[in-house]
Each structure stands twice: as C-alpha cells, then as structure tokens.
Amino acid sequence: MTKRQGEPSVRRAIGSGSVFEERIGYARAVVHGDRVHVSGTTGFDYAAMTISEDVVEQAGQCLRNVGAALAEAGCTFADVVRVRYLLPAREDFEPCWPVLREAFGEVRPAATMMVCGLADDRMRIEIEVDARRAPVGPGAGLRIAAVEGDAMVQEWRYVHNEIVPPAAMTPDEARERARRYRLENAYLGDTLVGCSTVRPPGGEGRVATVIARVLPAFRRRGIGTALYEAGLAHARGLGARAVETVVLAANADGLRFAAGRGFVERERYVLDGERDEWVDLRLADPAS
Numbered sequence: 001m002t003k004r005q006g007e008p009s010v011r012r013a014i015g016s017g018s019v020f021e022e023r024i025g026y027a028r029a030v031v032h033g034d035r036v037h038v039s040g041t042t043g044f045d046y047a048a049m050t051i052s053e054d055v056v057e058q059a060g061q062c063l064r065n066v067g068a069a070l071a072e073a074g075c076t077f078a079d080v081v082r083v084r085y086l087l088p089a090r091e092d093f094e095p096c097w098p099v100l101r102e103a104f105g106e107v108r109p110a111a112t113m114m115v116c117g118l119a120d121d122r123m124r125i126e127i128e129v130d131a132r133r134a135p136v137g138p139g140a141g142l143r144i145a146a147v148e149g150d151a152m153v154q155e156w157r158y159v160h161n162e163i164v165p166p167a168a169m170t171p172d173e174a175r176e177r178a179r180r181y182r183l184e185n186a187y188l189g190d191t192l193v194g195c196s197t198v199r200p201p202g203g204e205g206r207v208a209t210v211i212a213r214v215l216p217a218f219r220r221r222g223i224g225t226a227l228y229e230a231g232l233a234h235a236r237g238l239g240a241r242a243v244e245t246v247v248l249a250a251n252a253d254g255l256r257f258a259a260g261r262g263f264v265e266r267e268r269y270v271l272d273g274e275r276d277e278w279v280d281l282r283l284a285d286p287a288s
Contacts, residue, residue, distance in 0.1 A: 014072050016065060018046045020119075029069040036073040036131040040086060041065045042123045055087075055124040059096040062127040063103050070131060074217035076191045077103050078141050079131040085113040086126040096125060135222040136188060142223060144230050147183035147195075150175070156183050159195040163213040164248050166276040182234055186214070186227050193218040196227040201240040207282075208240035216253070224257055242282060249277035 013027035021028060029038040043058025044051045046065065052058055070076060083104060087093055093113055104111075109129070118126055136142040147156050157174035160167075169177065177183065177197070186194035192215075199209035212227035235243055245263055247254040263281035270277050 012073075014069055016046050016069060018044065019049060028065075029073055031073045031133075034133045036070065036075050036079070036133060038066055038069050038073075038129045038131070040084075040126045040128040041069070042118070042120075042126045044123075051122050053122070055092040056095050056099055058123070059099045059125050059127070062125060063099065066127055066129055067103075070129075071191060072217060073131070074133055074215075074219070074221070075131045076141075076188045078107055078189050079133060080104065080107055080109045080129045081132050082110045082130040083112075084128040085111070086116055086118065086128070087113070088115070088117055088124065090115045092124055133221055137222050137226050138230075141188055142193075142226055143187045144184055144196075144226060145187070147178055147185055152185055153178050153183070155185050155192050156195045159185070159192065159213055159215060160197075162215060163251070163254075166248065166274065182231070184227065184230060186223055188218070188223075194223050194227055196231045198231045198234050198238075200238050201235065201242075206239055206241040207244055208235035208238065208242070209244050209246065210235055211245050212257075213254075219253060225261075228257075228261060244280060244282045247279045247281065249279050255279065 010033065012031040014029040014031065015021055016028040018028065020026075026039060028041070029036060041062050042051070042065075043061040044065075045061060052061065067077065070079070085093065085096075085100070090113075118124075138144060145152070147153055153174050154171060156178070157169055157171065160169060160174070181200070182198035184196045184198075185192060186196075194212065194214035196213065197209070197211045201208040210228060210231040212224045212231060214224045214227070232243060244266075245258055247258055249255070249268060258281050262284050264284045265279055265281050267280045268277055269280075
C-alpha cells in the first residue's frame with residue numbers, strides 16, 4: 001500500500017531501550033492504525049537495567065514502563081482496553097492490586113491473570129496491554145484548561161517549543177505571552193497533549209489569531225479540533241470579525257489541519273535574519 005507524505009504510518013514500532021528488545025528482536029509497543037499493542041513489560045528500570053526484589057515495586061515499575069510506551073504511541077492508561085497480568089506465583093497477585101487499581105480502576109479494561117514462568121527468575125510480574133487511539137473530546141477524556149500559574153505556563157511553553165522550535169521561548173517569554181494572550185492547555189487525564197493561543201482582535205478589521213498545537217503522537221484524535229473550537233469561541237466572544245492563524249511551513253500536519261477548517265493561505269514569509277518559512281492564513285468564512 002502506498003502512503004502519501006504526511007499521512008499517519010500504518011505500522012510503527014516503539015522501543016524502550018531494553019537490552020531484551022535488541023537481543024530477542026521485538027518492540028516494546030507496536031502502533032497499527034488506531035490500535036496500540038504493548039509487549040509484556042516487566043519491572044526492570046530499563047535505563048539502569050536493575051530490578052527490585054519486591055513484587056509491588058516491580059508492578060509499579062511495570063506500569064511506569066507501560067505508561068512511557070503508551071505516551072510515545074499517543075495514548076494514556078485511559079485508552080487501554082485489555083490488560084494481561086503474568087506472575088510465577090499466584091500469591092503475589094493480591095498485594096499488587098492497589099497499584100494496579102490506581103492505573104486501571106476508572107478505566108476498567110478487560111483483564112486476565114495468568115500463572116506462568118517468566119524469562120528471568122528475578123521477574124515476579126509482567127504486564128501486557130492493548131489500547132485504542134479513539135477520538136476524544138471535552139467530556140470524553142479530554143480536558144482543556146486556561147493557563148493559570150507558572151507550572152501551567154511552562155507546560156504551555158513545552159508544547160509550543162516542541163511544535164515550533166524556530167520560535168522557541170524562554171520561560172520569561174512564555175510568562176509575558178500569558179499576560180498578553182489567552183493561553184490554554186489540553187490534557188488526556190493528567191497527560192499534557194496540546195496547547196493553544198488566542199491573540200485578541202485588533203485593528204479596524206477586529207482580526208483575532210487562533211493557534212492550536214497538538215504533540216505529534218496525539219494527533220488525529222480530535223484534540224486539535226477541540227482546542228481550535230474553544231479558541232475560536234473565545235475570539236468571537238471578544239468581538240472578532242475575522243480570524244487568522246499562523247503555521248510553520250514545514251509543519252505539513254498544521255497546514256492540512258488549517259485548510260480542513262476553512263483557512264486560506266494569505267502570505268508566506270521569512271523573518272529577517274532567519275531561514276524558516278511561515279504561513280499566514282485567514283478563515284475564509286468568518287461564520288464557519
């Protein structure tokens with residue numbers, strides 16, 4: 001099958017740095033369409049390749065490893081639909097319940113516990129999950145919040161700088177931006193996934209600027225649309241008669257997103273002393 005440039009990969013493998021993946025020949029997780037399959041994951045700290053002797057601590061580390069793989073795949077524990085627990089000793093399972101419930105208690109995925117041998121005698125639990133990258137929106141796992149306080153400002157700054165490195169801001173520059181504009185962050189559960197900026201309307205045309213940004217792993221789930229619609233509503237509430245956005249020309253996803261919402265390119269330019277090209281776009285139908 002031919003994949004057009006900019007389309008999501010049909011299949012993508014994710015590694016964790018575990019030596020087992022390299023030695024055996026497998027991926028920590030595989031993204032296939034909207035499905036995410038996370039391999040059986042043990043309590044090793046893959047950075048140090050160490051493992052606790054305590055089964056509850058191993059379960060916690062398993063979940064941290066699984067969570068890292070899910071995040072790289074653009075998911076959270078809220079997206080998990082099936083989980084499998086593998087333990088050599090059945091009596092070790094119940095002590096782990098509080099840790100497991102913390103991750104899955106609200107999600108309630110289908111679950112199976114199996115008693116079996118594991119690859120290393122030090123391993124006392126292994127966790128495997130399947131997840132689905134389903135569309136999300138406000139009230140369906142997605143939370144959009146106005147930026148308040150320095151911690152949220154720096155979260156906003158992190159997403160901004162990831163999406164537009166040529167315009168990366170310092171902490172002080174982000175704080176100054178928060179004083180001038182409406183900034184919002186988007187979260188899936190407690191996971192930061194995007195941000196937005198609304199510049200208030202100005203000039204005779206009462207032109208506002210609305211910019212939505214979503215971290216690449218979390219795109220194509222409706223997050224950008226939710227951020228954009230919230231920003232657009234705020235701009236209109238301020239009396240905007242026209243709405244513009246600006247996209248880094250190299251950001252094919254961003255340009256495609258803007259075009260899909262009715263924005264039309266007005267100008268391409270390179271700022272003095274820089275090399276990166278930017279694109280200004282305006283919403284063709286202000287009522288849309």
